[in-house]
Amino acid sequence: NAGVTQTPKFQVLKTGQSMTLQCAQDMNHNSMYWYRQDPGMGLRLIYYSASEGTTDKGEVPNGYNVSRLNKREFSLRLESAAPSQTSVYFCASSGSGRPDGETQYFGPGTRLLVL
Amino acid sequence: AQSVTQPDIHITVSEGASLELRCNYSYGATPYLFWYVQSPGQGLQLLLKYFSGDTLVQGIKGFEAEFKRSQSSFNLRKPSVHWSDAAEYFCAVGAFSGNTPLVFGKGTRLSVIA
Numbered sequence: 724n725a726g727v728t729q730t731p732k733f734q735v736l737k738t739g740q741s742m743t744l745q746c747a748q749d750m751n752h753n754s755m756y757w758y759r760q761d762p763g764m765g766l767r768l769i770y771y772s773a774s775e776g777t778t779d780k781g782e783v784p785n786g787y788n789v790s791r792l793n794k795r796e797f798s799l800r801l802e803s804a805a806p807s808q809t810s811v812y813f814c815a816s817s818g819s820g821r822p823d824g825e826t827q828y829f830g831p832g833t834r835l836l837v838l
Numbered sequence: 839a840q841s842v843t844q845p846d847i848h849i850t851v852s853e854g855a856s857l858e859l860r861c862n863y864s865y866g867a868t869p870y871l872f873w874y875v876q877s878p879g880q881g882l883q884l885l886l887k888y889f890s891g892d893t894l895v896q897g898i899k900g901f902e903a904e905f906k907r908s909q910s911s912f913n914l915r916k917p918s919v920h921w922s923d924a925a926e927y928f929c930a931v932g933a934f935s936g937n938t939p940l941v942f943g944k945g946t947r948l949s950v951i952a
Contacts (some may be wrong), residue, residue, distance in 0.1 A: 756939055764944065765944035766942040781939065810898060813882065826872070827884075829874075829932075832881050
């Protein structure tokens with residue numbers, strides 16, 4: 724099992740450009756999450772999807788959109804990138820059922836630089 | 839709503855010394871509690887978790903954590919630190935009701951000196 728995979732690993736954008744970050748999991752998990760990590764801020768939740776076909780806003784959703792394409796894939800889109808979106812983005816997934824379904828498994832991250 | 843506080847932003851310990859990283863949570867019911875570790879340039883790896891039962895939980899890499907309900911704490915410990923333990927450590931709390939994302943603390947960076 725690859726677990727949670729993210730592409731690309733690194734990306735440089737100019738202000739105003741758009742891009743989509745891809746995330747896939749092969750653990751048959753129901754829930755998937757997008758976080759951003761900035762120095763001194765810890766992990767902040769952008770959006771999550773509790774199940775296929777549903778998405779919900781997290782703490783910092785502005786400037787982002789998400790698509791839960793199917794059970795495996797959850798993409799994050801920046802429509803018009805801004806320098807404030809320079810960050811490391813992590814995707815995570817978790818299964819169903821309590822309590823073990825609460826455990827989140829993380830991808831390796833995407834480093835995004837917006838100039 | 840849940841919240842997590844990791845009071846120490848950065849800790850430095852000598853190799854071979856003991857380690858305790860603090861985590862305090864706020865949640866009105868029984869929480870699920872987690873510790874994750876992040877090595878430089880890597881994603882987060884689960885160290886250990888507490889759901890119920892024995893309040894002292896063992897994790898990978900020789901780490902353990904103790905849940906103390908009266909103190910709303912879930913501190914991470916290791917009796918003898920190795921240089922490879924240098925990393926960032928995150929405490930997280932989940933809601934017993936489920937279907938709610940974890941809430942993470944801001945992390946504690948651990949440096950290990952010879």
